[in-house]
Amino acid sequence: MTKSFDVVVLGLGAMGSASVFQLAKKRKRVLGIDQFSPPHQLGSSHGDTRIIRQAIGEGEEYVPMVLRSYELWREIEASTGKQVLSITGGLIMASTKSEASLHGSNGFLNQTIRSAQKFGIDHSLLDAHQIQSRFPQFHLAGDEHGYYEPAMGFLFLPAANGVTVKTSAGRYTADRLVVSAGSWIGPFIGQDLAPCFKVYRQVLYWFEAKDSIDAYGPGNFPIFIWQFGGHHDDFIYGFPAIDASDGGIKVASEQHIVDTDPDGVDRKVHEEEISEMYRNYIRERLPGLSQKCVRAAVCLYTSTPDSGFVIDFHPQNRGVLIVSPCSGHGFKHSAAIGEVVADLLIDGRSQIDISKFRINRFSGNSS
Structure with missing residues (x-):
């Protein structure tokens, strides 16, 4: 029939x-x-959270869509009675050595700033000292500059x-x-x-805080996107801790070198991947996080x-x-x-x- x-x-x-x-x-x-x-x-x-930001570093053509999405997420909240959008403020920072493209954008941070200026999006620009002073959880090299957007946050969908x-x-x-x-x-x-x-395997990690998780909770720790090197994978992004001490702090990077088959992808996160992530990305930049990974998950990016x-x-x-x-x-x-x-x-x-x-x-x- x-x-x-x-x-x-x-x-x-x-x-x-x-x-x-x-x-x-x-x-x-x-x-x-x-x-x-x-x-x-x-x-x-993957996970319960996704970053949302108004000034889009991938290109100003995306801004009207995300501004409309902010409105529609609030409409969805009103109709369902459930909170979806949490505004925490967010930080995008890059080293002066970061010349690689991110999500197809050369000069991701500068494009973010241009998008904010064109569309009148509230923001502030920070040097490395200001970033370190405001967010001591990060261990900076000293040549970073940053963009802080109060309206950044995350979408929460259990x-x-x-x-x-x-x-x-x-x-x-x-x-x-x-x-x-x-x-x-x-x-x-x-x-x-x-x-x-093309489909690329990505891994998300939740690392445990060495001391109190409070320093990484919403209000004390921002959404962040951090470029720090010349290679297109030399960046990390992350979220405030939302699940108390048991949930860890969600941090990830990306890789666009090895593509995969979605039906044959390795869904297991291996110990050597966790160790490499902590050693190469976390240990020096987020010294308040321990090498204990409380959770990890594999997701897929479909990229043009x-x-x-x-x-x-x-x-x-x-x-x-x-x-x-x-x-x-x-x-x-x-x-x-x-x-x-x-x-x-x-x-x-x-x-x-x-x-x-x-x-x-x-x-x-x-x-």
Whole structure:
């Protein structure tokens, strides 16, 4: 038996679930499908927290989306009665030796500052002495400069042509299909476009504080992104401690050297990885953290060649909307992207300019 819907959304991570939500709000018959049972720990977002920031170092074109997301997260809180967005203030800092790109942005810190200035986002600029004085938890080299944004924080979540979708549960038809399958996007968009997306294994760590965890709690310790070297992986990011002493402090870096298969990825975090993370990234920069890792998890980044988003109709089928705002910096935008998806499918256009997220920038095809 074939069931009919206005829209089928394939993949129910951040982008897919936000799209389902916005379409349903607009009274559309929408079906969400995921190969796993959401929420799960097999995609791009792990742990209970995700960074959100208003001035975007990846490029000013992202700022309207994240500002709208701030508004929508508050609407979601009002409608559910649950807190999702916690404002803690956040720090982005970089060494003068940090010349490598981050998420496709050369000069991530400077672009963050330019975005803040253009959009009137409240912020302050700090030198190394000011950073060290305000946040003594960090052990700086002395050549860092920083950007502090009071509105930064974290999101807390304890996870035109007709199309036919066949699954193990049944066969479904819809006028439109949203493909937001994250790391599993390749098989759904065809062999010509699949090479635009590569999947990278990432590891998140929660290290125990040597002394009182209070110094790392919200209000005493910020969200931070810290660039400190010339290689594109010479940075770490982290969060305040939210689970008391048992939860540790969440800190991670990224790697974009070795890609992987999402179905064959090693989901185990090995002791040598924990030791290397502490030795190379944590020990000298966060001396208040011990080498004891209370928790670690593997997640997947689905990245494009320029680390930018893809929000565009399939070049060969206008009934298929590809939604892959990934590359390791997508979750904060998901509330607004769900609205963008609904607007594109219902009105044919989005109020937010998404022209820089077209897939033909890689394929040369016109969409």
